[in-house]
Amino acid sequence: QSALTQPPSASGSPGQSVTISCTGTSSDVGGFNYVSWYQQPPGKAPKVMIYEVSKRPPGVPDRFSGSKSDNTASLTVSGLQAEDEADYYCSSYGGSNNLVFGGGTKLTVL
Amino acid sequence: EVQLVESGGGLVQPGRSLRLSCAASGFTSGDYAMHWVRQAPGKGLEWVSSISWNGGTIAYADSVKGRFTVSRDNAKNSLYLQMNSLRVEDTAFYYCAKDMHYSISGSEGIDYWGQGTLATVSS
Secondary structure, X not given: OOOEEOOOEEEEOOOOOEEEEEEOOXXXXXXXXXXXXXXXXXXXXXXXXXXXXXXXXXXOOOOEEEEEEOOEEEEEEOOOOHHHOEEEEEEXXXXXXXXXXXXXXXXXXX | OOEEEEEOXXXXXXXXXXXXXXEEEOOOHHHOOEEEEEEOOOOOEEEEEXXXXXXXXXXXXXXXXXXXXXXXXXXXXEEEEEEOOOOHHHOEEEEEEEEOOOOOOOOOOXXXXXXXXXXXXXX
């Protein structure tokens, strides 16, 4: 049940694109297409932005996209906006009925 | 509208117990797996426990196994977490969360979260 690895911080200017990585193992990220990404503004509950690696729930802007290659998943935010500033967490099904989360990435819009 | 409302948090001494509840509305809770996820103040998210749609399959993080018990009452649209032998390191906001799938064997991910309830373990 080791946590997935995310960079602690990421940043970009308005209008730019930023990509956040999430590295696991073949037992979690690499073994299943059940990677999700959550956005958590300060003091608020998380909100799902991407599920099953690359699917967007209704209402989530298409500026948010997800992908996966081997044991690493990625979240890309295109056309950065001030409202995108938040903490972002990845999660994956970890096998054996477990869920595993990443340590979180603080996204700053410069 | 899907709503998840947690309750039962508070201040408790190490070694004591606390029972958290989560009231679900806006969906048929018995159709979906549910999770508890916690977040220590200023820290990241940590999975705590999961329960399948009918309570037939349950899983716990190693950090709480043997001390915490998850249960659900679908007739009351409610989820529970009984926390025993609490430790200082259990201090956190506890979130109730709904899965997109009925089973936890191949969880498709969480689509709704509650606002959380704070459990503080301190002497």
